Amino acid sequence: MRKKQLTIAVTGLNNIDSPGPGIPVIRSLIASKEFSFRIIGLSYDSMEPGIYMHDLIEKTYHIPLPSAGQQSLLKRLEYIHSVEKIDVIIPNFDAELFNFIKLQSKLLEMGIHTFLPTLKQFEERHKSELAEYGIKYGIKVPKSKLIYSVAEIPNLGFEFGYPLVVKGKFYDASVAYSPEQAISIFHKISGKWGLPIIIQQFTPGTEVNLTGIGDGKGHLIGAVPMRKTYITDKGKAWAGVTIDDQQLLDIAKHMVKKTKWRGGFELEMIRTDDDEYYLIEINPRFPAWVYLAVGAGQNHPEALVKMALGEKVISSEKYKTGRMFVRYSYDMIIDLKEFEMISTLGEL
Amino acid sequence: MNVKKNLALSDTGFVFNPSTGDSYSVNPIGLEILRMLKDKTSEAEIKKYLLLNYQVDSETIEKDYYDFVKGLEQHKLTENNA
Structure with missing residues (x-):
């Protein structure tokens, strides 16, 4: 054919x-x-x-x-x-x-x-809005606070303890182990991405990620969880492996159902030693490792094209665990x- | 003590935990023990097997088996630890 x-x-x-x-x-x-x-x-x-x-x-x-x-x-x-x-x-x-x-x-x-998220979906998952997002949709999010000046940093130790995470409004995040480090990171990130800066409680655990796609009607069309196995100094995955993580899949299903998410997305979460899951970020588009999903048996970009053209797409829950990606430069x-x-x- | 049901074992001694994405290497005896544990072989039977098939005394088996199982638990490769 x-x-x-x-x-x-x-x-x-x-x-x-x-x-x-x-x-x-x-x-x-x-x-x-x-x-x-x-x-x-x-x-x-x-x-x-x-x-x-x-x-x-x-x-x-x-x-x-x-x-x-x-x-x-x-x-x-x-x-x-x-x-x-x-x-x-x-x-x-x-x-x-x-x-x-x-x-x-x-x-x-x-x-x-x-086939894009709605403006509301896009806006409400911004890093600066994430704490509220967690409360609204019943997803655990590490405690966070927006700050606009380094003058607010000395008191953060009482509220968050150290280490804590200093994040930019759009990009960049670093862990600070002291107020001095927090001030230095504040200047570095705000100089690049502007204010406010987000201070987030440090959540110890393993970072797990999920690439997924929602149909805009509350159905999760596809989802593949991955754990980074090699991370660059920019915090980007250079290698990763698909994992069998039902709790993470359930969170994605819950998020898509509650928000009626439309389009591709990535969930970045921390899984603690007690198997608690904390949402760190929702990216409103496919991640750079989305080709791993194809390798594991789900083609999310193809599903997106079909939905964009108004074709019906059937949800797929099957994928292979233990599929790896390793990047290379060329x-x-x-x-x-x-x-x-x-x-x-x-x-x- | 049971090892995780979805633990993937290969003949080379490569062990993959699909829940976490972690992988390990075990030696041939470790692989034998893991396979027996996956097959729900009892602790007593495993120790008996090791005693019969390897030149080792029961005291060493007790100690090494304990260390091995503790290692599995530490790496979260077990379930229903009760």
Whole structure:
């Protein structure tokens, strides 16, 4: 049987040491037995390696940074769509999701489908809102507090004890073992990501993660739990293994049912020695290790495309445990001409 | 004491705990003991087997078996410890 052909545009092509999910999402799509995907890359920077991976991506277009606003993104997408006739866009960065969520009805009018969380779902799981989220949906979250000045740090020891975790509003987190360290981390993170800074109780245990997808009606369409087995100095998984963790799956099912989560997501949790689970973060998109789910028997990006196109997808609970991923770095040799093209024309 | 039901044992002595993602290596005797424990062989029978098949005295078996089982418990490879 001939596979159905679809054109999918994907962001997050920064397959670097802190990788974006774009390339793993594309590899998942290419693994589809049902569809034949033509992939269009959407990039922000000429150094995103995915731009030059011509075996995976047919053509890449620069798009404006999220800070440029929705209108300039829409204008650029209108042009790209006029050339490429995009069926589905899969955005893979937290920072760009707001614009894509706001534009989704306009994109649909153009014939471009998406399958994104609602604005409410996206906003209420922000790191700064997580404590409230935990109370609302009955998920344990470590105690946390927002601070706006280093003057608040000396008193934190009484409230949280040391060590404690200092986190940025969007990215970055470090463990501080003393007020001096907390002050230094505060300056480092706030300088990069702004205020407020989130102070979180340190929860000892093992970090476990789950990649999943919800249908927007309360059903968990697929979920695969993973434990990182090798972590980089940036805290990113360089290797991981699928695990049999029913409690984590139950939490994901509960979260999706209660929030009616729509689209891909990642749960980052700490499992304590007493088998208590604490939510550290919800990422509102697929993680960079989503291709492991394909290796374990579930293709979440393919399911997302089907749901974006209004097709019915049946929930899948089966996956193989003990499937591992190990990342590697690879030097591509590219002609300067290619760099010139994407840098000057914004297309390659 | 029972070892976890879903513990994966391979002939090479590689042990994988699917609940945590942890993996271990055991020597051939450790593998034999783990397999017997998975098959619900009693402690007395395991010790008897070791005494019959290896050149070792019962006192050493007592000590080594205790150490091995404590190691399993510490690594959370057991369930229903009562």
